[in-house]
Amino acid sequence: EIVMTQSPATLSVSPGDGVTLSCRASEYVGSKLAWYQQKPGQAPRLLISDGSTRAAGIPARFSASGSGTEFTLTISSLESEDFAIYYCQHFNNWPLTFGGGTKVEIK
Amino acid sequence: QVQLVESGGGLVKPGGSLRLSCAASGFTFRDYNMNWIRQTPGKGLEWVSFVSDGGDTIYYADSVKGRFTVSRDNAKNLLHLHMNSLRPEDTALYYCARGAGDIDYWGQGTQVTVSS
Numbered sequence: 001e002i003v004m005t006q007s008p009a010t011l012s013v014s015p016g017d018g019v020t021l022s023c024r025a026s027e028y029v030g031s032k033l034a035w036y037q038q039k040p041g042q043a044p045r046l047l048i049s050d051g052s053t054r055a056a057g058i059p060a061r062f063s064a065s066g067s068g069t070e071f072t073l074t075i076s077s078l079e080s081e082d083f084a085i086y087y088c089q090h091f092n093n094w095p096l097t098f099g100g101g102t103k104v105e106i107k
Numbered sequence: 108q109v110q111l112v113e114s115g116g117g118l119v120k121p122g123g124s125l126r127l128s129c130a131a132s133g134f135t136f137r138d139y140n141m142n143w144i145r146q147t148p149g150k151g152l153e154w155v156s157f158v159s160d161g162g163d164t165i166y167y168a169d170s171v172k173g174r175f176t177v178s179r180d181n182a183k184n185l186l187h188l189h190m191n192s193l194r195p196e197d198t199a200l201y202y203c204a205r206g207a208g209d210i211d212y213w214g215q216g217t218q219v220t221v222s223s
Contacts, residue, residue, distance in 0.1 A: 034209035043202060043213035044152070055211065087152060091208030094166045096142075098152035 006099035023088035032092035116217030129186040129203030137181035140207040145199035
């Protein structure tokens with residue numbers, strides 16, 4: 001199975017800051033990569049699919065790029081509701097696998 | 108709006124069985140592929156099973172193959188997960204989730220605890 005590795009595990013930032021999260025796949029996944037946001041007590045929410053396409057209703061401050069094995073998620077200017085855990089997931093083949101997550105916390 | 112509501116979780120002894128259900132509404136259930144995905148604090152998010160829209164294509168994670176069975180009832184808009192020979196490592200929050208790759212909607216989950 002493809003192993004998804006996210007870094008860093010935790011980011012401590014201030015509201016208004018920009019952040020970049022990284023995700024690496026152990027094998028080629030093309031652009032079959034999704035990003036999710038999860039807040040405490042809630043299910044994950046789809047942010048980005050196909051490597052860089054924002055899901056419906058996702059603000060433009062969220063952007064993503066990458067293909068192959070290296071991917072990034074950028075939040076241009078953090079708002080209070082963006083403090084959460086972010087996961088990447090490939091869907092190039094089965095089994096689907098997720099990264100371990102990056103927690104974005106308030107500094 | 109799309110709603111996925113899981114039920115059937117609970118406390119079960121090792122070796123026991125449970126059946127999870129997911130009631131779907133707000134979309135044409137028979138047109139969508141569905142998944143079960145579980146989450147634990149230690150292992151994170153783990154995909155468990157996939158069933159295609161018509162039910163003719165099914166996949167399982169190696170960790171549950173031979174023990175879990177996924178099924179769907181498109182007439183009743185229901186997704187099921189039959190879990191047998193449960194182990195402590197199956198303890199998790201189980202989500203019903205829509206999609207064939209990326210997951211665009213998730214339920215709120217039902218907790219399964221396997222403990223003696």
